[in-house]
Amino acid sequence: MSTPDRDAVRQEVRSWLEANWDPDASLIAWRNKLVDSGWGMPEWPEAWYGRGYPAELVRVVEQEFGQAGAVTGAKAGIRLLAAATLLEHGTDTHKRAWLRRIITGEDTWCQLFSEPGSGSDLAGATTRADLRGDEWIINGQKVWTTSAHHANWGLLLARTDWNAPKHKGLTFFVINMHQPGVVVQPLKQMNGHASFNEVFITDAVVPRENQVGQIGNGWAVAMTTLAHERRRADGLRSGSSDGDRRSYRRGRIHEEEDAENKTVLAPYTWYPQRAGRTDLALPQAVASGRIVDPVVRQELARLLAMSSAAEWTARRARAAQQAGKPQGPEGSLGKLVASHVARQAQKVHTLIAEGDSMLAGTDSPLQGIIAEILLSVPAVSIAGGTDEIQRNIIAERVLDMPKEPRFDEGPFRDIPRN
């Protein structure tokens, strides 16, 4: 397929929006229109509700939607990771069953990967799936499951063969979360939020047709999900967001979208604080008068230097990618650098707030934002792959250093585990 040029796309989306955008439509009806027209997910293939656009044309579409103040397809939560996984590994039946309702927002999804006994070593999962007739029977426990309490569907990684080596005995499923065998309990975090859940699965049922990919190929499918998760995390780190469209949000559709956001975005309200809020450091230092302290000045400068250099490193990676150059080391460093930035930011916020760093909630500076930073930063170097795993990845894949000797080869049932 030949790719249309930016101006043509801009014209097309603009006139389509002029003809169709209606703030008084119902949210679901509007998003069904987006599905049918391909404007909801222009990066998806043409056969599946998209237009097969490359990233730069997708940006044009996003800009035009932003200009018009038009509501886009649902994007929050892990729905897009689910979609990416299904687009790559799902059958046509899977795609027909789930993709449309992902865009319309009617379904929400969760990711059932991590377990109490397997965090960094994700392939060590011990949740089991046993085939009984035409159904898989699932037993086990999952953890760190964002949005499990309101999700309709879960991406599930479970062990189907205990005699195969660790990575070869896993299979990938889509599980209906609304069934008696699935019990969801919120997991309260040290910062007081409960964005995650524990999921207890007892004799839950997955119909055989909801298996994604071949039996024993679950690890490869999960890798697709995780690759998209990392890519999206990079986007979040570089500060891209939906921007401020609030000012002219009026009409039924916006009210419905706001109500949806209240639920689906709730788990993420503290994520900016987790990253350290570098943006608040200088204003806080000036407002508090602490800017005169030479130590504050030094540590603030360190923070700003590191944070800017991190952004420029990401820009370098993108520029090299656009020029069609092979990826250099700069593309793999983002997550680890983000941990450094977050830790330095919490140090600076503490230096500025001094004794008030002991205070929480509305007694803490900025109505609790500072306290939330101090208590959320420890998550950044764990979630989505610990710093230690990131260092292994950089050393082994970027620097091509030899792998550690392994102690987890051979049949999974013989490997020591928690």
Next chain:
Amino acid sequence: MSGTVTFAHTEEQALFRDSLRKFLDTTSPTTRVRQVMESESGFDAQLWKRMADELALPGIGIAEAEGGAGFGWTEVCIAMEEFGRTLCPSPFMASSVLSMAALASMAPKTGAALLSSIASGERHCALAAQELQGQWDFDAWQCTATQQGEGWRLDGVKHLVVDGAQAQTLLVVARQSDRRTLALFEVEADAEGLVRRPLKVIDSTRRLALVSLTGAAALLLGPAGEHHSGLERTLDLASIALANEMVGGMTRLFADTLAYTRLRVQFGRNIASFQAIKHRMAELLIQVELARSAAHYAASAADAGMDNLSYLASLAKSLASDAYLLAAQEAIQLHGGIGFTWDNDTHLWFKRAKSSEVFLGTPVWHRERMIRALEKSVEKSVEKSGERAGERSGERSGANA
């Protein structure tokens, strides 16, 4: 001058880098660097002539009207990165970076002849700016210039002058006695009252001198400008170039260390397979790449004419200082005992890293300069909005710890 900051080198810039790298790898392996650094002059005059004749290198950043190649600061920085990678001792830093930046910033017209003799490689210039006190806080500089007829007489002491003992011409920053403002002066090497003492240095690939002036005859080249803007720009450009040179050095240290960990076998395995080593290399890679991003960004910002160049220059210099020293320390540590020997090359870069850490201002000083620059821009925006600037104190110099 493209007007916008770029994040990738052009094809032409990449070609320039490749050809210079090839040239330096051939002409300046560490065996040769070791010979040259122990010679009296500290650089290879014949090689410098070849750089001028074959590569037009001395005038790479000098305008074509002055006989230079007319490239931007980005190209100067590419050259610096390659010099840093090989440690090839040459007059490039003293002449084509420091002196060139000072002339272009403070004496674009009166310095034209000097610039063109730098560009051709004929003249080796050195910038004598810093003094025994005050790092790069210009207000602390004492050297005075007194008018006498057509010319001037300089009195004072200049410290840490790169190539100060070898250069044919010294560009001296001095305070005009009549108006107490700083200006740039030209002093010839044979001037009476000029005494140049080569300093003993830890990094013999970068020679420094103490320069005493006692009524030395000088020509006025140009004023340092309002708020020392010409000196600030000189320091910005030089710091950016130095940061890029440091990035070249740390990249080389990183590559050599990585190669060594793959070779070295202990406990029956390559030490590169130990997580303790892998994690250190991953962390070091981060610091090296952050320093590279900042150094390249600042170079591009200089060409794009960005107005917060002092902030960006100090950011790049402070990051590079810390990263280079870390790379040098890690390189020795991961080489183990052999890394501490004279025969192993690691110490050559360690010494350059230590020397560059403090040259043109310590990282602490540059971080303080970053914040001062931010405060100025905050002040400006506060003035605009008509609010009170708030309490400001003079305690800031306390940061020069």
